Amino acid sequence: MSSSMRAQRPAPLAIALACACATLASTPSPAITATDFSNPRYALRLDARRTPSPARAPRATAAPRGNTLPVTNCLDDDSAGTLRSVLAGAAEGDIVDLSALTCSTITLTHGLIDLSMFGPHQVKDLTLVGPGRDALAIDANGDRAFAHGDYQTGLGTLTIRDLTIRNGNYTHGLASCIRSSGNLVLERATITNCHASGGGPLTFGGAIDVAGTLTMRSSTISASSSTAAGDNVAIGGGAYVTGDAELIDSTISGNSVSAAIGGSGDGYYLTAGGGLYVRGALTMTGSTISGNTVEANDLVDGVLGGGVFVRGVTSITSSTIDGNRANNKGGGLFKATFSVFGEPPPPQDTRLDITSSTVYGNVAGISGGGIYSLRPTTIASSTIAQNAIFGGSGAGLLFADPTLPLTIRSSIFARNVVDDGSPPPRSDIATAVQSPLTVAGTRNLIMSASPNITLPVDTIADDPLLYFLAWNGGPTRTIALGVGSPALDAGNDDGLASDQRGANFPRVSGSAADIGAFETQQPLSDTIFEDGFDGAIVPTPTEHAYDDGDGDTNQGPPSTFDPDMLWGNYYTAAPGGEVITHVSIAFGPTFPSLANGPVTFWLLEDDDGDGDPRNAYAIASVTDAPIVFNDNFSTVNFLPTWVHGGFFVGASAKLDGGADRPARVDTNASGHDSWFFYAPDIAATINNLAAAPFGTRNDNPAYVVLPGAFMVRAGGTAVP
Structure with a gap:
């Protein structure tokens, strides 16, 4: 059978959905609530879901060959040396090497490359290596690019290294560039201009849909979208991840989610996650989520997380979330509860931790311009500044449930505003209900908080004199402190060796750490004799x-x-x-x-x-x-x-x-x-x-x- 005939073979949407979102039906998206519905029955269900059934045990496979298979032809057909023909002969563990190609683009003229169990030749563990993402792109040519995986969630890993994959389009509700029911690893890769639409009741993963885990190292997902038609919802404009996601020195930018409605009204389906939607745990280090959007005409119970929407345990370190927008809640980040059934019992319950990071210039329609959190939250050595909302409160942070713990250490909350007046009032931190909340922590600069919130006694309320977000060193943009800022030497190091920018920027450079994610680096000078006896020291x-x-x-x-x-x-x-x-x-x-x-x-x-x-x-x-x-x-x-x-x-x-x-x-x-x-x-x-x-x-x-x-x-x- 020719590759062109294979590309035309119809596959039932129900089967494709089973591959792409194996756990979606059993754990529908929860309603937005700050209440904990934990109970023994739910704990048993959670344990059962996390324990593999003997009937679903991985099938025995032969030991991976691990051969390197060169691609020598830039065409897209079955002739010798083409990517499609090399993949047709690949075995488990093989490396498909495109690094010697001199062309800049492989255009997929015969449609989807299907490595999944539905394709002509399934390979579960495979690596594609290119000469560099700026040197070679695999162009989906307005169709889908890659499908990978099995019925079993998380079985097999597809690795894309030193390549760009671009220009995907799929109108049946699934991701258009890479869809995997296994795991996906991106290393120095770019996935861009990939668009999904047309799903019902749900369109998810504009560029990428991963049922297992997504790992990104020095990679980018950009300029992609998830769009719902009719009374349906969409999620994950850049990527939708059923399992866990790890971002290291990576960027998710310029993606979007759009739908007519914000949710199904019963909380089971939401329009959310303009850049990224993660059902499992999210770990970000040295990464950026920037310029993503989520929007809908009817807000209902959704339109959440312009930058990222996450359900599992969330840890954000040395990262920047900026310029994202949601026309309901959580312009930069929305931290949801784990499930419609509530939270699993401790220690499996979820939380949000932000360390040495910057949340800047995000916008939400109602609340949580920078961050909206429904779970216990700790923010340390971070800067949350110049986020905005158009009504409501909590432009910097909307912490929904005051019965849960909120800890803030050596962090700046400044100039987060409600843009409904002239001049716009500030609203750095607020809660969804007006019950008392006592914030734990120390050495912060917080310009404003709702009256029901008691801040640590040593909190500074003065203007920190911030500069704009800029490249000040390190892998992410940061906000420097102006001359005379009250945040200078007023924080604590919180056990950190460096500021947000990394190893070349010590966390303490002066008498004490600065408050916030940025440490002003003091010149190394011999001050032993600077006591006035030798006269004034005049800078040259x-x-x-x-x-x-x-x-x-x-x-x-x-x-x-x-x-x-x-x-x-x-x-x-x-x-x-x-x-x-x-x-x-x-x-x-x-x-x-x-x-x-x-x-x-x-x-x-x-x-x-x-x-x-x-x-x-x-x-x-x-x-x-x-x-x-x-x-x-x-x-x-x-x-x-x-x-x-x-x-x-x-x-x-x-x-x-x-x-x-x-x-x-x-x-x-x-x-x-x-x-x-x-x-x-x-x-x-x-x-x-x-x-x-x-x-x-x-x-x-x-x-x-x-x-x-x-x-x-x-x-x-x-x-x-």
Whole structure:
């Protein structure tokens, strides 16, 4: 049978649903309630569900071969070396290797690649490896891409590594790019532009539907959607996960859920989880959930969790949730109860823990602009700021049940507002009912809370003087503290070694930890003799430049592609380090793409000072639009930032190849310490420029016709 004939074979929707959501019928989505309905009968049901039945034991399989099978042909047919033909001969544990392909796209012209028990050749444990997600995409061509699994939930693991899967579409209610009743692992993979619709009563998992566990490492799910038709609901615009989900250094962004109704009215079906819907446990580390939405015309009992909706135990560490929207509750995050039957008895009951994380700029229609939680919640060393709601209360955090424990330690709640007045009133923390709530914890800055809430006695209520969300170093964006902030040196370290940004940013840099997710890094200075006997210590201004102020040419990408371009100069800091306060850049006049968006100015630290920025990491960024060109410099001010050893300053922008030449060059100066890079998304590789598809010095004769120094300067003060 040809692959084209297989693609046309109809499969009953009931069978497909049984594969994709094996546990959905037995545990329908619960009503939104803060009441605990735990009882012995429910505990027995829970234990029975978690204990495999002998009749459902895994079938015996042969030992995995673990062979590596090369794909050598970029076509999509049954000819030798194509992906489809190689998969037809794969065995359990095999690695299908696409890394030697020189094409940029494999377009699936024969429809779904079905590795499940319904397909022509089932493989439960399989790994697909590409040359890099920016180098090779598997394009679903407006159909489905992959199906994987068995009747038994969680049997087998499909791993996608160093690949992009994109452009899926399925109109029968199931995920359009990857559907697995087993487990799915994404490693340095991107799943994007995948759309599911048309299900009844439920459409779930725009890009991905996993009945087992989802593991993401340095991966992205983006620009996907789950859309319900008629009086039906939709969930998981980016992904729907029946089991547990783990996100490590990963991003879920720009996904959406939309439906006419918010729920079925009885609590069994909800419209929820614009970016991610997780029925099991969720663990996030160094990850971002950004710019996702969930919306419906009739709210009923749903429209929850613009960024993420989760039922199981939830642990969020060193992560950012920003810019998400729900037109009912939980703009950033909605933590629900475990099930319609309530919570399992301790210690299996669920909770929400947020540590060293930022929740910023999320919006909800009624309550919980940043976070809506129905379960015990602990928030430590985190920043919850500038979230909004259009009515109700709890713009930062709506903690539904005041009979449950709420603990807040060394965290900031600030400028979360109810946008129904002028000026809008603040509502950082509130409860769903007005019973008394005493918050446990210490060393917080909370600008406002509902009258029924008693905060720890040492809580500060002053404005923390926050900057905007920006790339200040580390894998996620953070919010820096302004000069004179009352949060400086006013928190505790809570046993943490670093702030949200990671190992290069100690949690304590000063007399004590700062309150919030961001620790202002103090210069390392010898203060033993700073007692006045040797006279006042006067900081020495520093300025770094290679150019002479007279530019000769402008540089940009060739006409063959339209990349993000980063260009700049590598400098060496003064002995003892420097505090950088500003960056000045001269831009070329041929810069038409500037109309499409501003430029990002970057400051990167390079600890080893080896003159090569490819192992540097971002410690500050500012977004601005230059208004002067040629040999006139645009200057932006940075939050005073300490650098030592080597550092790199530059600018990045999305450019049109052959048209944009924004990098001004002085050809009379050496290009030895000037570098430029091309990538689809510079922000995604800014902390590892070695991973950018292209990067070189501006004196490399193989790529540079007119070598010279970029007109990029930096200034500040030397540390005494």
